[in-house]
Amino acid sequence: MSDQRTAPVPAFEPPYYAVVFTSTRTEDQSGYGETAERMEELVKGVPGYLGMDHAQTPGGLAITVGYFRDADALERWRSDTEHRSAQKRGRAEWYRSYSLHVAKVERSHGFVREEEGTLPT
């Protein structure tokens, strides 16, 4: 997942879903990078996928938040065969620990500084 994009995913009109995935990883990360890239490509093709924020601490805690329009979009991503297979490999090889919080957004709010309003986003 790219760390280059600096603007956060915007706030959408509720309701929508936020899927918070927090993790720490093991020593052996062979194959992880390719799989993460493939998952990012795949999820973009899910109807109702809205975007993703990702960041990681120097200590190795990674946070990924995926945004989805509705429960159908979530379910499409959740039941994707290739995604399921990647999750299985993640538990077997890549993750030391993770937490998944699937949550329905009830309230949202966005802020962009006025002097930047004319910049391309």
Place this chain on the structure above:
Amino acid sequence: MSDQRTAPVPAFEPPYYAVVFTSTRTEDQSGYGETAERMEELVKGVPGYLGMDHAQTPGGLAITVGYFRDADALERWRSDTEHRSAQKRGRAEWYRSYSLHVAKVERSHGFVREEEGTLPT
């Protein structure tokens, strides 16, 4: 906010709330660090506060996810006078852009590798 802790906040029994705050900041960050530390201290005193995950990209996108037991806990934190004053200063000085997603967790799941089950957490 400390980047030292590596274990993610665990998954709790739903329902509970996840508050996703994603942001980029301005050049002038005077006073930000002290205020962020003070807010972290304050939120820990809110009844129903469950924990916080935080990470930041090299490009400057910060993600903070706060977990709260229920809407009352959220409301206590939301209406805290010192917190409100910090938010106001944040919009005036520290944030270039931010998104806030207040979401009710409907489903959660945690994973910890078995070989680490005996380590202190």
